[in-house]
Amino acid sequence: MAMSKPPILFIHGFPFDHAMWRNQVAALSEWECLVPDLQGAGFAPAPPSPDAYSMAVYARDLIELLDERRVESTVVCGLSMGGYVAFELLRQIPQRVRAMVLCNTKSAADAPEGKRGRDALAEKARSAGAGAVADELVPKALSPRTLAQDQNVVRDVRAMIERQQVAGIVGALHALRERPDSTPLLAGIRVPVLVVAGSDDQITPAAGMREMAHAISGAQFTLIQDAGHLSPLEQPAAVNAALRGFLKKLV
Numbered sequence: 490m491a492m493s494k495p496p497i498l499f500i501h502g503f504p505f506d507h508a509m510w511r512n513q514v515a516a517l518s519e520w521e522c523l524v525p526d527l528q529g530a531g532f533a534p535a536p537p538s539p540d541a542y543s544m545a546v547y548a549r550d551l552i553e554l555l556d557e558r559r560v561e562s563t564v565v566c567g568l569s570m571g572g573y574v575a576f577e578l579l580r581q582i583p584q585r586v587r588a589m590v591l592c593n594t595k596s597a598a599d600a601p602e603g604k605r606g607r608d609a610l611a612e613k614a615r616s617a618g619a620g621a622v623a624d625e626l627v628p629k630a631l632s633p634r635t636l637a638q639d640q641n642v643v644r645d646v647r648a649m650i651e652r653q654q655v656a657g658i659v660g661a662l663h664a665l666r667e668r669p670d671s672t673p674l675l676a677g678i679r680v681p682v683l684v685v686a687g688s689d690d691q692i693t694p695a696a697g698m699r700e701m702a703h704a705i706s707g708a709q710f711t712l713i714q715d716a717g718h719l720s721p722l723e724q725p726a727a728v729n730a731a732l733r734g735f736l737k738k739l740v
């Protein structure tokens with residue numbers, strides 16, 4: 490049956506799952522929020538071989554979901570790795586992407602040093618488990634303000650990383666290190682785009698996101714104060730206000 494509300498597809502980052510969007514889903518009751526777990530994340534099955542993971546595979550699974558739900562076209566909102574998957578959807582099914590929200594993400598592929606970092610983190614996940622991955626990523630992913638003053642968010646993010654399956658973490662790291670450069674896509678984007686950056690994002694710094702927004706015709710740029718890499722969880726009210734402002738122009 491066709492959906493009665495307009496759809497928005499939320500794509501989580503690494504190493505997170507659908508729960509990272511809970512504040513947006515709660516706020517956008519007039520939208521049909523599709524909030525899947527990517528392969529190997531959350532409750533989704535995790536194939537053991539890292540070669541089974543790529544941005545193309547993640548996108549393929551999402552296209553299957555859109556087909557099953559009979560979604561002809563949708564707003565796509567991706568955070569970080571979710572943004573890389575959103576670019577892949579733009580490559581594979583441009584006619585079904587109605588608008589894009591690019592949160593805390595970038596278009597460039599990994600440089601050689603970044604790839605070495607992926608390999609080291611995969612090794613750590615294999616030898617020491619998801620808890621060790623959380624130890625490394627939580628301080629990088631959250632803003633100084635969140636780390637000092639918002640222990641609920643710190644605990645939630647840590648718990649979300651700790652519950653991820655090691656095979657899914659290692660597979661995602663393979664997909665991340667092998668992902669293509671999406672920068673050549675930017676100049677050709679013809680749908681409305683909102684770019685959401687965090688003032689204290691160490692992983693995808695705001696300056697690079699502003700440049701990315703400039704490279705997309707007509708893109709809107711919003712800087713979220715006191716947010717690190719997880720702005721939808723760290724500053725949900727500000728992110729929801731930006732999302733609402735953007736989405737209301739689409740309906």
Ligand code: MLT
Nearest residue numbers: 502503568569570571692
């Ligand atoms: C993410 O949040 O998805 C990751 O930080 C992506 C990345 O490391 O490139």
